[in-house]
Each structure stands twice: as C-alpha cells, then as structure tokens.
Amino acid sequence: MQTPDDSALNLDREKGNFSYDVDYAYDAGVGLSEKTIDYISEVKKEAQWIRKFRHDALKIFNEKPLPLNWAPKDIQNVEFDKIRYYLSQGQMPSRDWEDVPDKIKETFERLGVPEQERKFLAGVEAQFDSESAYSRMKEELAKQGVIFMGSTEALREHPEIFRPWFGKVIPVDDNKFSALNSAVFSGGSFIYVPKGVKVKQPLQAYFRINAESFGQFERTLIIADEGAEVTYMEGCTAPRFETSTLHSAVVELVALKGAKIQYITVQNWSNNVFNLVTKRGWAEEDAQVRWIDCNIGSRLTMKYPAVVLNGKRARGEVTSIALANTGQVQDTGAKMIHLADETTSNVVSKSISVGTGRATYRGLTHMKPGLKGCKSNVVCDALLINTNSRTDTYPAINITGDKHFVQHEASVSKVNAEQIFYMRQRGIGEKEALSLSVNGFINELARQFPMEYSVELKRLIEMEMEGSVG
Amino acid sequence: MKASLEIKDLSVSIGERPILKDFSLTINKGEIHALMGPNGTGKSTLAKALAGHPDYTVTGGQALMDGQDLLALSPEQRARWGLFMAFQYPLEIEGVSIANFIRAALQARLKEGEDFSAGDYYKELYAKMDALKMDRAFTARALNVGFSGGEKKRCEVLQMMMLKPAYALLDETDSGLDIDALRIVAEGVNALRGPDFGALVITHYQRLLDYIVPDFVHVMADGRIVKSGGKELALELEKHGYEGIAQA
Numbered sequence: 001m002q003t004p005d006d007s008a009l010n011l012d013r014e015k016g017n018f019s020y021d022v023d024y025a026y027d028a029g030v031g032l033s034e035k036t037i038d039y040i041s042e043v044k045k046e047a048q049w050i051r052k053f054r055h056d057a058l059k060i061f062n063e064k065p066l067p068l069n070w071a072p073k074d075i076q077n078v079e080f081d082k083i084r085y086y087l088s089q090g091q092m093p094s095r096d097w098e099d100v101p102d103k104i105k106e107t108f109e110r111l112g113v114p115e116q117e118r119k120f121l122a123g124v125e126a127q128f129d130s131e132s133a134y135s136r137m138k139e140e141l142a143k144q145g146v147i148f149m150g151s152t153e154a155l156r157e158h159p160e161i162f163r164p165w166f167g168k169v170i171p172v173d174d175n176k177f178s179a180l181n182s183a184v185f186s187g188g189s190f191i192y193v194p195k196g197v198k199v200k201q202p203l204q205a206y207f208r209i210n211a212e213s214f215g216q217f218e219r220t221l222i223i224a225d226e227g228a229e230v231t232y233m234e235g236c237t238a239p240r241f242e243t244s245t246l247h248s249a250v251v252e253l254v255a256l257k258g259a260k261i262q263y264i265t266v267q268n269w270s271n272n273v274f275n276l277v278t279k280r281g282w283a284e285e286d287a288q289v290r291w292i293d294c295n296i297g298s299r300l301t302m303k304y305p306a307v308v309l310n311g312k313r314a315r316g317e318v319t320s321i322a323l324a325n326t327g328q329v330q331d332t333g334a335k336m337i338h339l340a341d342e343t344t345s346n347v348v349s350k351s352i353s354v355g356t357g358r359a360t361y362r363g364l365t366h367m368k369p370g371l372k373g374c375k376s377n378v379v380c381d382a383l384l385i386n387t388n389s390r391t392d393t394y395p396a397i398n399i400t401g402d403k404h405f406v407q408h409e410a411s412v413s414k415v416n417a418e419q420i421f422y423m424r425q426r427g428i429g430e431k432e433a434l435s436l437s438v439n440g441f442i443n444e445l446a447r448q449f450p451m452e453y454s455v456e457l458k459r460l461i462e463m464e465m466e467g468s469v470g
Numbered sequence: 471m472k473a474s475l476e477i478k479d480l481s482v483s484i485g486e487r488p489i490l491k492d493f494s495l496t497i498n499k500g501e502i503h504a505l506m507g508p509n510g511t512g513k514s515t516l517a518k519a520l521a522g523h524p525d526y527t528v529t530g531g532q533a534l535m536d537g538q539d540l541l542a543l544s545p546e547q548r549a550r551w552g553l554f555m556a557f558q559y560p561l562e563i564e565g566v567s568i569a570n571f572i573r574a575a576l577q578a579r580l581k582e583g584e585d586f587s588a589g590d591y592y593k594e595l596y597a598k599m600d601a602l603k604m605d606r607a608f609t610a611r612a613l614n615v616g617f618s619g620g621e622k623k624r625c626e627v628l629q630m631m632m633l634k635p636a637y638a639l640l641d642e643t644d645s646g647l648d649i650d651a652l653r654i655v656a657e658g659v660n661a662l663r664g665p666d667f668g669a670l671v672i673t674h675y676q677r678l679l680d681y682i683v684p685d686f687v688h689v690m691a692d693g694r695i696v697k698s699g700g701k702e703l704a705l706e707l708e709k710h711g712y713e714g715i716a717q718a
Contacts, residue, residue: 422561425521426575427549436574440565
C-alpha cells in the first residue's frame with residue numbers, strides 16, 4: 001500500500017513568526033572577541049570574578065574543537081563570527097506588565113504569556129533577546145524566602161547563594177557550547193527554594209528571540225534546598241528568518257537532600273535556529289531531578305539532559321518527545337550518571353520523524369564501579385511517518401559492579417497505512433488520522449505534562465502534520 | 471433520488487490481478503442482503519473497493535449511493551455520506567481511546583458552526599455499549615489494542631451504531647465469534663434495521679443468518695454473483711455446498 005506522500009512541508013509556525021523593529025540601546029555588535037565580553041560585563045556592571053569567568057571561558061571556547069567525530073554535520077554551519085551576542089533595550093526587568101516597553105509587551109501578549117501567568121503560574125520571567133523584560137513572583141513565595149530572578153541580578157544580589165554552585169554542575173569546559181555560554185551568558189532564571197518549601201504552582205520562563213542573526217545564551221541555575229520542591233517550565237519561540245540564529249543555554253539544577261526539581265521544556269523554534277543546549281541536574285541523597293523535554297522545530301537541536309545521582313537513593317528521570325520535520329535534525333537523548341548506591345534512573349524517549357526529518361536518540365547510562373543496588377531503565381521508541389524519514393539510536397551503557405538492574409528497550413514503528421485507511425473509513429480525514437496516530441504514540445508521555453502544556457503540545461503536533469500527507 | 475446502493479458492472483483489480491468482474495447488485499434502503507461464497511471469490515474485495523481502499527483499483531463499472539457517484543469520493547467522504555464497513559480484521563490504534571475515536575469520527579461529520587454535546591454523546595455511547603453487553607470501562611481503552619476477536623467485532627458494531635450509516639458492509643463480522651457474541655452482534659445490526667438502512671452481510675456461514683435474517687441471499691464465484699434468492703438459498707447452500715450451487 002502506498003504510504004503518505006513525501007512532499008516537503010509547509011509549516012505553520014505562524015503564532016511565533018513575527019518580529020518588531022526595536023531600537024537596541026545596547027548592542028555588542030557582530031562577532032565574538034575579548035571586547036564583546038568586556039562590553040557585556042560593563043553593560044551589566046558585573047563583579048570582577050564574573051568578568052574573569054567569562055574571559056577564561058572564551059579561551060576554552062576558542063581552543064575546543066567542534067565534536068565533528070560524532071555530532072550531526074550541520075553543526076559546522078554555525079557561523080560564530082556572524083552572530084550578534086548581546087542585544088538589549090537597557091530595560092530592567094519590570095514587575096508589572098504595564099511597565100514593559102510596548103513592543104516587548106505586545107510580543108508576549110501575542111504569545112499568550114500574561115494570560116498563562118494569570119491562569120496557573122506562581123511566577124513568570126519573560127526574556128526578550130538578551131535580557132529579561134518582565135519578572136514577577138507571587139508575594140507569598142517571596143515571604144517564604146524563594147528567590148526567582150535573572151542571572152545578572154541574582155549574581156549581584158545573592159552571590160553567597162548562587163556562586164558556590166554556578167558552573168559546578170556543568171563545568172565551563174564540559175563542551176564547546178557550555179564554554180561559549182559561559183563567555184557570553186545573559187538572562188535566564190536563577191531560583192533558590194529554601195529548606196522544606198514546596199512551590200505548588202510552576203514557575204515559568206519564556207524565551208523569545210526577536211532579532212535576526214542573534215545568539216541567545218541564557219543561563220539558568222535552580223537550587224532546591226533540603227526537602228524543597230519546585231517545578232519550572234520554559235517555552236521558547238523565534239520568528240522565521242533567512243539567516244540562522246543560535247540558542248545555546250546552560251541549565252544547572254541542584255537538588256539537595258530530599259529535594260525535588262521538575263524542569264519542563266516545550267520549545268517550538270523556527271527552522272533557522274541552531275539549538276545547542278547543555279542541561280544537567282545534580283541530585284543528593286533521596287533527591288529527585290526530572291527533565292520533561294519536548295523538542296519541536298529548530299534546524300538542529302543537540303540536547304542531552306543529564307542527572308548526576310550523587311547521593312544514596314537519588315532518582316533521575318528524563319521524559320522526552322522530539323519531532324523532526326523535513327529539514328530538521330533532532331539529536332537528543334539523556335545521560336544518567338550513577339555515583340551512589342541504590343540510585344535509580346528512568347529514561348523514556350519518543351521521537352517522531354516526518355518527511356526527511358531525522359530524529360536521533362543518543363544516551364548514556366554510567367554506573368561508577370563498586371556501587372550496588374542501582375536501577376536503570378531506558379525506553380526509546382521512534383515513529384516514522386514517511387518512507388524517507390529516518391531515526392537512529394546510539395545508547396551507551398557503561399556499567400560495572402553487581403546487583404544492579406539495567407534495562408534498555410528500543411522500538412521503531414511506521415505509521416501503518418491500513419490504520420490510516422481504517423480511520424478514514426470512519427470519516428476521519430487523512431491528516432487528522434495521522435495526527436491521531438501520532439498523538440496516540442505520545443499519549444502516555446503527554447499525559448504527564450501539566451494540562452495546559454499537553455494541550456499546547458497536541459496543537460503543535462497537529463500543525464506539524466499539516467502537509468505531511470499528499 | 472434513488473434510495474439505494476447500486477453497483478453496476480463493477481470490475482476491481484489488486485495490482486494487475488482482476489478480482490471482481492462485472493459485478494452488479496442493488497441494495498435498496500430497508501433491505502438486508504447476504505453475500506456468500508468460498509474464500510477468494512471477491513467478497514472482501516467488493517467491500518474494500520466500495521469503501522475506497524487505495525490498494526483496490528476500479529477498472530470498470532459504477533457504484534452509486536442514492537444516485538451519487540460513490541467512486542469519485544475519498545474514503546472519508548464516502549463514510550461521511552453514510553457508508554460504513556465493519557472490518558474483518560479491525561486495526562489496533564495505540565493511545566486512542568474508543569470514546570475519543572468515535573467522537574473524532576462524529577465530529578468529522580459536523581458542518582461548520584455545528585456543535586457537539588459531550589453529555590449527550592456519552593449518554594448515547596453508554597446506552598449502546600449496554601445493549602452490546604460491553605463493559606463501560608472499555609471507553610477508556612485504546613481502540614482494539616489487546617482486544618479478543620469477539621471484543622473487536624463488538625467494537626465494530628458499536629461504531630456502526632454510533633455512526634448510524636445509511637448503508638453498511640459487514641465483512642465476515644461473524645468470524646471468530648462464539649454463539650453468545652454472535653447473537654449480541656446480530657442484535658446490534660437488527661437494531662439499525664428499518665426503512666433508512668441497507669446492509670450487505672458478507673459471510674461464509676448460514677449460522678449468522680439465523681440471527682440476521684436476510685431479505686436476499688447471493689452466492690459469489692469467481693468475481694461475480696452466480697445465484698440469487700431469498701433466505702432459503704442460504705439453507706440450500708448449507709445442505710449442498712457451494713459446488714452444487716455454482717453448477718446448478
């Protein structure tokens with residue numbers, strides 16, 4: 001039987017596809033040098049140690065080669081000397097939407113951010129290009145000692161809390177892009193949740209790229225003190241430009257004894273975005289770190305959320321959904337590093353390849369020698385929509401020691417043309433039949449998302465299915 | 471307008487291989503026809519070609535539904551116009567619940583601006599499930615996934631009862647059913663019986679026709695009907711076998 005046609009897709013990413021002409025008061029110019037870094041440091045009036053941190057990072061970035069031995073080849077096409085590394089209107093993060101500069105406010109209104117804040121969030125930060133434009137948290141959380149602010153402010157106002165962990169979970173020299181971020185980082189969220197405080201509603205950040213040929217390098221550090229709990233969500237969009245845009249974040253999570261951190265990403269980048277992000281969590285005794293990662297859009301995404309299980313009975317989870325459409329590569333996965341006894345890791349990854357899209361799972365499970373009673377479970381399922389879609393799985397399992405329980409399962413399935421006919425015989429159109437089966441494929445995972453996000457996810461997937469049938 | 475499903479000189483191939491050869495049959499609303507015959511004579515091909523399965527190529531003839539050219543339509547348009555096919559082997563759809571699936575099928579039939587009441591929908595769904603002696607817990611289960619043969623067939627009949635087609639093609643709905651399940655499924659079909667419903671019941675066995683009593687029985691051989699008659703023809707078949715009929 002004929003499979004759905006392999007025609008190129010005309011994607012509707014219209015919701016995020018707009019930009020405003022903004023007069024940037026601060027512009028570090030095109031290209032990256034020592035001067036770029038000094039400029040950023042001066043605009044931010046940073047402490048000397050941060051400036052030095054940036055300069056050291058730049059050296060490492062310049063010395064480190066691209067990982068061409070294993071990375072998708074397209075990574076060579078990132079033009080570091082054509083990117084603008086810092087752009088801002090000089091705005092201070094406002095606590096009131098009314099005070100946000102007009103064009104920025106309009107942007108976030110079109111993206112529905114203020115509405116979401118009213119509906120279900122405990123706090124919001126909205127970043128426009130390099131700097132946060134809006135940042136607000138419910139007062140009762142502030143009273144409990146919760147800190148939620150941008151990286152610049154947080155490093156200035158609470159260095160005693162953030163500096164000890166800053167760049168510790170992900171060292172500057174972890175990879176070329178963590179070094180790049182460390183050199184030019186701006187924006188992102190720094191969160192501290194004090195001992196025993198459980199933040200019930202999610203805190204959310206929205207990252208918006210507005211300018212062409214721009215690089216966004218936010219830096220996020222979340223520390224949950226002993227027994228604390230927090231859920232953080234990020235959403236990302238950018239307009240569709242002809243030239244490529246770079247998004248390269250570093251996200252560090254620290255869950256101290258018995259703490260729980262859940263980090264949820266729903267990104268819908270336009271097709272010109274290189275999305276090269278390093279995310280890692282650190283879990284102490286009885287702590288839990290969970291990444292829920294949903295990757296839609298972008299030209300190339302490379303992202304492997306990790307959890308370092310450093311304390312007894314710590315638990316790490318990665319739940320991810322990736323959708324690679326024509327012209328896109330989603331190279332994603334998970335890394336679980338077991339460093340203590342009785343630690344547990346669980347990875348569930350689902351990928352969907354549409355048209356010539358390519359989704360790759362790249363994973364690592366590592367257990368330090370001499371441990372006992374660790375558990376690891378990895379499941380990755382791939383769904384291919386068209387005959388020319390492609391998926392690859394590269395699991396690495398690196399385990400010594402005994403009394404461990406380790407499981408790895410992988411499956412690849414194709415959308416079955418008979419299933420599509422069955423649904424059409426019931427009156428369901430071909431496109432909708434396809435999105436029903438794709439949504440069915442991710443249903444179990446999507447259900448774990450907060451409701452608002454699973455509805456959004458379903459909508460995004462339906463849009464991606466547009467034009468995937470002939 | 472003629473209230474009938476009118477098949478005229480229909481020829482159908484799978485790839486290069488001709489299966490149906492100048493097949494003709496008219497099913498008026500209000501009538502139930504049984505189509506019998508040995509394996510490989512083209513019974514399922516007829517059903518799939520009428521439903522618009524893309525592997526089946528119509529090489530000649532016509533099919534008119536209430537006077538309109540059925541073959542010019544996509545499978546989903548044929549379904550929305552009122553054609554239903556109960557599959558011999560219903561497909562499993564992972565992650566899509568029965569309730570959501572039937573609802574999607576009903577919503578696909580709505581006209582612009584029309585609304586859908588979830589409350590009424592579930593009321594009706596539960597009533598029909600009760601009639602088919604299906605546990606209500608089934609609504610949340612993924613469509614046909616892990617169902618027994620009998621459960622799948624009941625689920626086909628449930629879909630038919632919810633979608634209320636004008637014409638139904640039941641492709642060996644009796645296969646794999648025990649007597650109790652057979653009776654329940656037949657009751658489901660009989661419940662739709664009336665002046666606004668026509669059906670073609672494809673079966674190997676007389677057994678089903680004890681419960682769904684047909685107005686006409688046709689015997690197929692080599693891609694066309696070789697004998698037609700009333701319900702007594704099925705009994706005759708049972709006695710003499712297809713061989714005797716085809717030669718008679």
